[in-house]
Amino acid sequence: MTKKLVRPTEDPLWLKALLGAITVGFIGILLLLPLVLVFKEAFAEGVGPFFEAIVEPDTLASVRLSLIAAAIAVPLNSLFGVAAAWCIAKFDFPGKTFLVTLIDLPFSVSPVVSGLIYVLVFGMQGWFGKYLVGHDIHILFALPGIVLATIFVTFPFVARELIPLMQDQGRDEEEAAATLGASGLGTFLRVTLPNIKWGLLYSVLLCNARALGEFGAVSVVSGHIRGVTNTMPLHVELLYNNYDYVGAFTVSALLAMLALITLALKSLLEWRYADELAAVHRL
């Protein structure tokens, strides 16, 4: 009998089948089933109730509030990310590694703690509580608090993508432009920005998804006033706790669609512009 030659690193077929089945099963049950359930429950009573749940005034108010919070938080964090990446990637100064660690810090802080810190600063018993009450300034349980919490949880997204990307790209091009007499802004707009545009778009996309979907941090500072300070994820909680499952899963379906669009665009960018993203995304 002749034995078929097999590459020593090639897994036997039975093992491939077994590991493949575990992978498909695990991803299917753990990740895909919840997603399928969201859409099934949203349409549980048909298409009519789905659209009725969307146009419900409190739901629309929550969509509007989420969009406003993201529209403030994402540009601010993008500006910060570009500034941080510019000084860290293009200049040398002591304490740089420590600064990068500090920028990453909000990712390792629990969302609830992220909300809590603003309660301790602006709350009734907080640092500025008495002053704010005296001057009738509302930060907690109002838009500013929600925006602050959203900024905190999405703080590192743009910076941590652009820092390694701009470090990889070096400073030669910018230095050449500056030597040839380009202004600082001109150098940034014509040399740096074209180099980082896909990385910037990539990180803004992820930052935006998190900003619209943040729950824990915003939940602590929002006050849960229906139709006023409830963002979309908070509205999901409220509807679910009121046993309005169609409503809760309808708003969830909107958020899930946002997540799916984000994932699709993210995969597209990783596939099409891999060379222009930070090296960690290149496989």
Place this chain on the structure above:
Amino acid sequence: MSAIGLKIPLPRSRHVLPGFSLSLGFTLFYLAGIVLIPLLALVIRPFELGWDGFWAAISTPRVLASLRLSFGMSAFAAVIDSVFGFIVAWVLVRYRFPGRGFLDAVIDLPFALPTAVAGIALSTLYAPNGWIGSLLVPYGIRIAYTPWGVLVAMIFIGLPFSVRTLEPVLGEIGQEVEEAAATLGATRVQTITKVVIPMLMPALLTGAAMAFARGVGEYGSVIFIAGNIPMVSEIAPLLIVTKLEQFDYAGAAAIGVVMLAASFIMLLALNGLQAWSASRR
């Protein structure tokens, strides 16, 4: 400005490029205002009553039970994520099959899906009348509204960390090392356990540490499925929220400080792990 529009760097400037002070100044200002000063407010709050006050707030049975649940279950979840993350990463990196790209993209779903959505979906799935929960009822297994529900949510939220840290390393080590081991007479099992897994160790631990850190602090995806029974299935972040609702700011801050300290330790451990894996490249 000179007549020909050429900018001559000032003699005292060490940099060719402009904007250093502006960008660093804005970075530090924003970092301090949004992150550092508010975190300081948290760190000093519980100590207004001294160490004894801090300790009194932390050492109540309910707080200790919630910390034990959060840390214990997320460690358990990190182990499960590492095992399945290894299998998933192996299949996605080594095998070629239709639908691979789709499965790979789906791994990031827990990052992209808002946690409240994941929370109500998992809770509905694993409830006794849910798609998965109803299959387990005949065997007397209950997941939703028990500590096991907490575990399921933490496995869900942590999986992308282990897969995403393993994939690039697994792709990088390539099959030459394994071929070398095989040529030298190692069996396949020996190659995997003595060559591949040691090389993956930094990535495995990094992924596990990230999944653990995320699980400890996780709120949205856990609270719906947990049932939130004090002393049984109440996680530490939820207890912070409960204490805030009772206006016990110092008590909430005390738990917050413990969780923040844990985040710091994990961050340091992760930096150490990164240095270790970089030194092995």
